[in-house]
Amino acid sequence: MRAVWLKEFGGPEVLVAGDAPDPVPAPGQALIEVAFANITFVETQFRAGGGGPFRAELPMIPGNGVGGVISAVGDGVDLGLIGKRVVTSTGGSGAYAQRVAVAADSVFEVPDGLALDAAVAILADGRTATALVTAARIQPGERVLVEAAAGGVGGLVVQLAKAAGAEVVGAAGGPAKAEHVRGRGADLAVDYREPDWAAKAGEVDVVFDGVGGEIGTTAFGLLRPGGRMLIYGLSSGSWTEVSDEDAAARGVTVIQNLGGQAEMRAFTESALADAAAGRLEPLIGQRFPLERAADAHAVMQSRGALGKTLLEV
Numbered sequence: 645m646r647a648v649w650l651k652e653f654g655g656p657e658v659l660v661a662g663d664a665p666d667p668v669p670a671p672g673q674a675l676i677e678v679a680f681a682n683i684t685f686v687e688t689q690f691r692a693g694g695g696g697p698f699r700a701e702l703p704m705i706p707g708n709g710v711g712g713v714i715s716a717v718g719d720g721v722d723l724g725l726i727g728k729r730v731v732t733s734t735g736g737s738g739a740y741a742q743r744v745a746v747a748a749d750s751v752f753e754v755p756d757g758l759a760l761d762a763a764v765a766i767l768a769d770g771r772t773a774t775a776l777v778t779a780a781r782i783q784p785g786e787r788v789l790v791e792a793a794a795g796g797v798g799g800l801v802v803q804l805a806k807a808a809g810a811e812v813v814g815a816a817g818g819p820a821k822a823e824h825v826r827g828r829g830a831d832l833a834v835d836y837r838e839p840d841w842a843a844k845a846g847e848v849d850v851v852f853d854g855v856g857g858e859i860g861t862t863a864f865g866l867l868r869p870g871g872r873m874l875i876y877g878l879s880s881g882s883w884t885e886v887s888d889e890d891a892a893a894r895g896v897t898v899i900q901n902l903g904g905q906a907e908m909r910a911f912t913e914s915a916l917a918d919a920a921a922g923r924l925e926p927l928i929g930q931r932f933p934l935e936r937a938a939d940a941h942a943v944m945q946s947r948g949a950l951g952k953t954l955l956e957v
Contacts, residue, residue: 647741648937651703653693656941659740661934664705667738667745669718674725674748676732680764681739681934681955682709685795685879688945690736698736707739711754711764712957721748729754731767731916740937742957752912755920762919765796765926765952770915773800773924775902776852776874777808778911784809786849789863792879793830794821796952799927800915801852802830807923813845815859817947824950828927842866853877853884860884869895876902927951 647664669675687706690696698708711731717723730751738744754763776797782788788805792798793814805812806829814830816822817837826833834841836855842862851873853860857880864873864886873896875884891898903911918924929950932940934957943949 645742646934647705648707648934649703650691650706653691653702655692656688656938656945659691659706659938659941661937664741667743669716669721669745671719672721672748673718673745674714674721674730674751675716675743675745676710676712676730676751677715678710678712678739678742678744678957680711680761681707681741681957682711682764682767683937683940683944683953683955684708684768685877685944688941689881691941692945700737705738705741706736707741707955708733708736709764709767710734710739710744711760711767714751715743717748718745725751729760729763731760731763733768740934740955742934752916755916758916758920761928761954762926763916764954765928766800766915766919766924767912769796769800769926769952770919770924771908771912772797772876772902773804774911774915774918775908776801776876777804779899779902780805780850780852780872780874782808782810782850785811787811787813787847788850788852789813789815789845789848789866790830790852791815791836791859791863792817792854792877793825793828793833794950795854795879796926797854797877798852799825799828799951800924802828803924805850805852810850813848815841815845815863821950836862850874854879856880856884857882861886864890864896867894867896871895872897872899874899876900928954930954931956
């Protein structure tokens with residue numbers, strides 16, 4: 645089969661397409677004929693230097709989210725799964741390939757009426773967005789700030805927060821992205837590359853912090869007493885550092901734990917159901933063929949991506 649190999653850490657060019665052995669499903673596993681692979685910003689950071697939540701020895705086939713059709717199963721797995729459209733996470737490796745073997749109990753059947761590419765775009769981002777908005781406990785009329793609102797997670801958080809009755813301020817990098825955020829439903833969009841972006845955003849009750857660094861620190865300063873800050877990403881390269889003392893002094897709650905494995909599975913199922921019902925709409929801003937995974941990473945790393953980036957296999 646064809647796959648994309650990571651043999652050394654470095655720039656996007658270290659992702660090289662080549663041949664790989666066809667995986668064979670072991671007992672308890674299902675073999676997926678991959679149609680789409682999801683790319684996240686965390687994967688670009690891992691490719692660059694091996695950091696992040698993934699741990700693997702090189703050489704490896706990277707990638708963590710796929711969608712496709714089950715073509716075979718290992719011993720002990722229901723044969724009825726064969727032919728099902730599914731999405732799943734792979735554990736951090738093996739997704740940039742034509743086929744992947746995964747634990748059969750880790751797959752999610754794609755609901756009728758939901759396109760497979762949309763389901764892949766929802767898989768990780770929808771789970772995260774649903775978990776974030778659930779944990780925030782937004783009350784109707786509250787003002788919320790969504791960082792990186794032009795990205796995959798941020799765009800979905802905007803939709804869910806609006807559905808919860810919030811007034812949404814979307815923050816993004818650059819005027820084009822800010823305009824996109826406004827068009828996707830935010831009540832106010834600000835460009836956090838401008839020095840006065842925080843003044844334009846104003847005070848808020850909730851911050852969804854997917855950027856970290858200086859942006860996250862500035863956003864923390866916008867929170868009203870009783871506010872909540874949900875820290876979940878570091879696209880800037882560093883986490884937002886808020887001490888317990890600073891949070892207590894401001895009367896702010898900092899939330900980082902979004903739940904365990906069972907909760908995350910429920911959030912994924914909820915996001916897929918919302919997407920199938922039209923309540924949640926992912927934006928697939930970029931598509932690249934499998935062989936051009938390096939180009940996909942380059943676009944994401946340049947901060948030029950909108951919404952979700954997919955590889956078409």
